[in-house]
Amino acid sequence: xxxxxxxxxxxxxxxxxxxxxxxxxxxxxxxxxxxxxxxxxxxxxxxxxxxxxxxxxxxxxxxxxxxxxxxxxx
Ligand code: SF4
Numbered sequence: 001x002x003x004x005x006x007x008x009x010x011x012x013x014x015x016x017x018x019x020x021x022x023x024x025x026x027x028x029x030x031x032x033x034x035x036x037x038x039x040x041x042x043x044x045x046x047x048x049x050x051x052x053x054x055x056x057x058x059x060x061x062x063x064x065x066x067x068x069x070x071x072x073x074x
Pocket of ligand 1: 021022023024026027028029060063065066
């Protein structure tokens with residue numbers, strides 16, 4: 001399987017998504033549907049919530065498909 005990594009940023013935090021790891025639990029889009037919406041393309045729109053909310057939601061991803069880094073940490 002190809003190791004795909006997608007990145008989405010609001011300029012402050014970057015959301016990293018690895019589709020191969022996603023188990024489609026729905027936790028991200030039930031928790032923060034402004035940012036995570038699988039019906040949209042792109043399905044992640046990080047400018048729709050604060051970075052704090054985004055980070056909090058990413059930490060709940062059960063599979064490790066979602067991770068993040070703060071842009072100013074290099
Ligand atoms: S919470 Fe994680 S595993 Fe669940 S749908 Fe979102 S990205 Fe996929």
